[in-house]
Amino acid sequence: MQTKTIQPIHVLYFETETSLNELMDYVRIVAHRLYREAIRKEMEITGPIYWIYNGADGKPETRFHLTIALPVTAPETPLTDSEFKLKYLEPFHCVAVQLYGSWAGLGKIYGELISELMSNKLVMTGQNREIYLNMDFQNPENNITEVQIGILN
Template sequence: MQTKTIQPIHVLCFETRTSLKEILQYVRVEARRLYRDAVRNDLEITGPVYWIYQGADGQADTVFTLTIALPVTPPTHTINSPYQLKQLEAFECVSEDLYGNWDGLSNTYGSLFGEIMSRKLVPSGQNREIYLNMDFENPERNITEVQIGIVK
């Protein structure tokens, strides 16, 4: 686990209100649409897809804001997109990489929140998952960076 500051990132993104119980409808759907839309609008993709959870507490029924974001270079031209361009602000966080199946996400979050509590840090209410490598056929090859926001 490490503590770090993520610098602002310009993204093309999808936002919605959802719950963990309803979130599967966006998996393998919105990210693909974001990639297609970025290419169609001649945007330069500059990083992997982010899933950002604002207000999620791990409970299946809690409604929170989900942002699925694709880093892009700010365009110099007008784009025609159902998605929004925005800048993610600087983000203070503790992070840990998960290598393998996403079934391990709960353990990774547990480890990070345990460390936050032991170090008496204050969670910001925003968590991010950065999908560095996604392999749906061989999930043991997945690499996911989990970031939990902290108040500085």
């Protein structure tokens, strides 16, 4: 477990209210549209896709706020006629660990991190991030995902 602070990141993003039961409605679909829009608007893509969970508690039915974000350079002209918006993600103090392999292992990673946070008396903020460093849909054992759990500074 590593503690770090992520500096502000400029992103093109999508937001919705959803639940863990409904996440498959967004997998591959939103990221693909974000990439297309960044290219259409001639923005340089500067990092991997982020999934940001605010208020998710691990229960499949709980509603929470989901942001799917793609780091990009600011466009030359204002972003109009787009389904997406632009913003800077706030600085984010967190603990982080990388998961190598299938996303089926995410639950275990979260459980281990939360247990370690509690034993170190660190307080969670309610925001978690997953950064998809490598996505291999044909060979999920090749996935690399950084899991970040927000903590109070």
